[in-house]
Amino acid sequence: MKDGEHVQERAEQTRRSLLEAAASLFDERGYAGTSISDITARSGHTSGAIYFHYTSKERLALAVVEExxxxxxxxxxxxxxxxxxxxxxxxxxxxxxxxxxxxxxxxxxxxxxxxxxxxxxxxxxxxxxxxxxxxxxxxxxxxxxxxxxxxxxxxxxxxxxxxxxxxxxxxxxxxxxxxxxxxxxxxxxxxxxxxxxxxxxxxxxxxxxxxxxxxxx
The missing domain is CATH 1.10.357.10 (Tetracycline Repressor, domain 2)
Incomplete structure (x- = not known):
């Protein structure tokens, strides 16, 4: 696998991990009851990763709904x-x-x-x-x-x-x-x-x- 393809695959894995962690929290606690800190703790990724891939909690919620x-x-x-x-x-x-x-x-x-x-x-x-x-x-x-x-x-x-x-x-x-x-x-x-x-x-x-x-x- 080429370096660029490896980086793209890792990025997609991170996006999916964040999406699923957020989904599990939204399902358990609802939108208002879920924070960026909660998602970072559940996913094991930093808040910087969330903002890089989704820019905000709203955009992450929208991604879950679109999925x-x-x-x-x-x-x-x-x-x-x-x-x-x-x-x-x-x-x-x-x-x-x-x-x-x-x-x-x-x-x-x-x-x-x-x-x-x-x-x-x-x-x-x-x-x-x-x-x-x-x-x-x-x-x-x-x-x-x-x-x-x-x-x-x-x-x-x-x-x-x-x-x-x-x-x-x-x-x-x-x-x-x-x-x-x-x-x-x-x-x-x-x-x-x-x-x-x-x-x-x-x-x-x-x-x-x-x-x-x-x-x-």
Whole structure:
């Protein structure tokens, strides 16, 4: 490896280390409860490194939120590109997203920071709109393939599913720290899928399969 490439790799490792340390603190303590000193102690890097890579706590918080939002497009593409029926794709995707909210520190921190956005003096990306578009496309595809019940209007249904999904996460976070989020999601889809499908399907089998993380490939 050339010297320049080594320096660039070390810089990227430092940036990631700072981002993850900040994310863990933002998730635990919130934006106002986290200081630059806290981040230096958690990360093992100096405050100078923080200011060099991110310039301020606000910019570091923004980077966490942006990383949170950047998680979703490749995940959506990964599940939408399978050969499964669109509604099955949507169910499997929803469980992958739920696991990310439960297990990924940057995703969790990004979600908390967005709820505390009035404290952060930096513009944050808008939430939910991208999810409504993605779910709407899956619903439209399901209708085109004859899998969506005739009474279901794809776009309003997509908004409803997104609202229900993120409402479920809010309740699960408050009551059980998202530990039982997959159980709650199973209950939600058990209720919703029969009304969305044009034909009866193996809901229990699909939900059991969706709870098993899909191997990277």
């Amino acid at each position: 949170h939002f950047a998680t979703w497009p490749p995940l959506i593409e990964r599940y939408a590109s399978t050969e499964a029926a669109p509604l099955d794709q949507l169910v499997r995707l929803s469980f992958a997203v739920a696991r990310a909210f439960r297990d990924d520190i940057v995703v969790r921190a990004g979600a908390r920071l967005w709820t505390e956005r009035t404290l952060i003096e930096a513009p944050l990306p808008p939430p939910f709109v991208g999810w409504m578009d993605a779910v709407g496309q899956m619903m439209e595809k399901a209708r085109a393939e004859g899998d969506l019940a005739a009474h279901v209007d794809p776009l309003p249904a997509a908004r409803t599913v997104v609202c229900a999904f993120f409402g479920l996460h809010t309740v699960s976070e408050a009551l059980d720290g998202r530990r039982l989020v997959e159980d709650h999601l199973t209950d939600l889809w058990t209720l919703l899928l029969p009304s969305l499908r044009a034909r009866p399907g193996d809901t229990a089998g699909l939900l059991a399969a969706a709870r098993v993380p899909r191997a990277q490939g």
